[in-house]
Amino acid sequence: MxxxxxxxxxxxxxxxxxxxxxxxxxxxxxxxxxxxxxxxxxxxxxxxxxxxxxxxxxxxxxxxxxxxxxxxxxxxxxxxxxxxxxMGMIFQHFNLIPRLSVLQNVLTGTFGRRQDWKNILGFFTKGERSNALDFINEVELGDQVRKRVEHLSGGQKQRVAIARALIQKPxxxxxxxxxxxxxxxxxxxxxxxxxxxxxxxxxxxxxxxxxxxxxxxxxxxxxxxxxxxxxxxxxxxxxxxxxxxxxxxxxx
Amino acid sequence: MVWFKKRHLITGFVLILFINVSMRATEFDLSKFKDFRNMIDFLSYWFPLNTEIFPAMIMESLDTLAMAFLGSLLGLVIALPLSFIAARNTSRFRFFYGFMRLGLSFLRSVPEIVFGLIFLTALGLGPFPAVLAIVLHNVGVLGKLISELIEAADDGPQDAMKSVGARRWIGNLFSILPQIWPNVLSHYFYRFEVAIRTSLILGFIGGGGIGQQLFNHFKTFQYSSVAVDVLLIMIMVVVVDFVGSKIREMVI
Structure with a gap:
């Protein structure tokens, strides 16, 4: 076939x-x-x-x-x-959202599949949060979950971007x-x-x-x-x- | 003369010409200071301060502060969404962009005192018409300033939000607002400070608060009370500036 x-x-x-x-x-x-x-x-x-x-x-x-x-x-x-x-996508300059933490940035990857009001108010289910944490661990950033992304190195930023793309289940x-x-x-x-x-x-x-x-x-x-x-x-x-x-x- | 070119000389000449014309138009004449003694005599009437009116004037100052706070904050709340329509990179349709720019220019071009006079006539004396006047002018000013911040924002995070499938307005909000927020706060606190001074002027025309008291004390030659009013105004502006910079530091 x-x-x-x-x-x-x-x-x-x-x-x-x-x-x-x-x-x-x-x-x-x-x-x-x-x-x-x-x-x-x-x-x-x-x-x-x-x-x-x-x-x-x-x-x-x-x-x-x-x-x-x-x-x-x-x-x-x-x-x-x-x-x-x-389709998950990562970029040369990472394109993370400044002032948000690693976890928050990764959760923005779910925005396309959620209702707008939930995105605005930041209502994420336990499942979505634990999913995000799983992907953060997968890119070896489990110890940086609450850190603001502008305080990360370039490599760490790209790994956050990868986790953001992965949470889309692309x-x-x-x-x-x-x-x-x-x-x-x-x-x-x-x-x-x-x-x-x-x-x-x-x-x-x-x-x-x-x-x-x-x-x-x-x-x-x-x-x-x-x-x-x-x-x-x-x-x-x-x-x-x-x-x-x-x-x-x-x-x- | 490495730094200077012929056109700099022309610019300098034109500048001097304008200064000269402006000085003539405004009767700018330093020789008038020969009667400076009158000023010292006048200021001597300001002391000692009339401390008896302190409690009442503090309450009036709080009214002024409330007017300025409410006027500038409501201005910000209204201006923030409008500025996304007034920014070239986030406005969906060219027509709305142009229309919003024009609307904001109109609001900016009308001084608060004109709005104040209109609202005082329509709604009667008191702080409410003054608040409305401050709101309208601030929508115009903050709308323009914030729309320019939006236009200058890095478009990388916007690409990222598009690529996760976020709806356009959600993507714009999340990718741009965190980038511009510290500058939005800076502009807001500056406008708050300006609004304090504006509410003083609006007090002169019946808007209430310490401005109205200052006007009354001045007109009735109560200079020791004028001194109290001026002192409270100065304290108010300094406190707002201090608190504003502390809040901005915390946000950054």
Whole structure:
């Protein structure tokens, strides 16, 4: 029986207003459950735009994004909101809510599935709180639950963001350069956690990354973008030095 | 002359010209201080202070404080939601954004004393019309200031709230308010301080409180009572400033 892709991208093209060239140009892709996909490419190659198109944070100029067979590019805000609850996302600059604690930040991950008045008043069930604590423990921050997020290190902040994404119980996990602001040791630790989560939850994971070594170590599939076009789609072992040199315009 | 360019000289010349014109228009003349002795004679009537009126004037000061507090707080409560409509990045429709900006500009452009005169005519003498006048002007001022804070807020947390599927207004509230809250408080306490001074002026036209007493004492040449009024006003402003900065410190 043929496997159905979780996400399917057809002829995806994005051109930002006033730009002279496409940020993404005619991308066709199928992404499946359980894949750990790393997206490589130089800065400005279109990696972030690609990731942001998958959960509708960026709408394509041309083309379609299908989630479980449904075209989300024709969705209204309410339908898009529901799709986003299925997709956890982490960012380069963590994008946590300042002045809130680790626990409070993680609980905001449930906002898409709860009634607004409960979100406003901060009514969370015991189950939701214990869920949040479980995910905080999963990212090894059990001793920082009540700490305000601005007092955490970069790596800890990213782990809070991971827990916030996990509490959504996502089917797709997106990462927009999640380790670009972190030192190599911390970046490795974050990817170790992401790898573990991917193993346990069997999600479709799609992450932009600059570090080729990390990508090769964790990814089951690697995509590479160059000037908005997909120039490589294959397994880590197929990514040769020559291909890398072409992606980065130099010998890596 | 490394720091200065030709246009700086032109700016300086224009500035001097404006200062000169303004001095002529306002009859600015330091030679008038040759009669400064009159001022010292006048101030000598202020002492000794008329301590008998202290208890009554403290009560009047509390009325003024209540007017300023209520006026500025209600102003903040009304301005806060409106400022989200008046901010370019959170306003949903261009029309509402423009309409709200215009409305806030109108409220700001009408001085409290004009609102006060209108409400005093419509509602009669007393502090209530003064409170309404302070509320309306503060909605205009705080609405503009807070909308500018909203526009300058980091959009990262807003992306994060969108990506968890939060409804737009909930996302805006949670991602922006914690970022701008310390500055909102700063603006509020400053406006509270200004409202104290405004309620004094509104007292002159029948709004009650220590302002009205100050006006009456001045008109009836009771300068030792005027001194008590002025002293209480100064204490009030200093206390509000101190309490405001302490609260802001606690919040930060």
């Amino acid at each position: 043929k496997r159905e892709p979780v996400l399917k991208i057809g002829n995806l093209t994005v051109r930002y207003p006033k730009a002279k060239t496409d940020a993404l140009s005619e991308i066709d892709l199928e992404l499946y459950e359980g894949e750990f996909v790393c997206v490589l490419g130089k800065s400005g190659a279109g990696k972030s735009t690609l990731i942001r198109c998958l959960n509708g944070l960026q709408m394509p100029t041309v083309g379609h994004v299908f989630y479980n067979g449904n075209d989300i590019t024709v969705y209204g805000e309410e339908q898009l909101r529901k799709v986003r609850t299925d 089917k797709v996990f997106l990462g927009d350069e999640p380790v670009a602001s972190l030192d190599p040791g911390t970046a490795n630790r974050i990817f170790r956690i992401l790898g573990k989560i991917h193993e346990e939850h069997k999600l479709l994971t799609l992450i932009n990354v600059h570090d080729v070594t990390i990508a090769k170590r964790y990814a089951t599939r690697i995509l590479a973008l160059k000037e908005g076009s997909l120039v490589f789609d294959g397994k880590a072992e197929e990514l040769t030095d020559d291909i890398l040199a072409e992606i980065y315009d130099e010998r890596t």
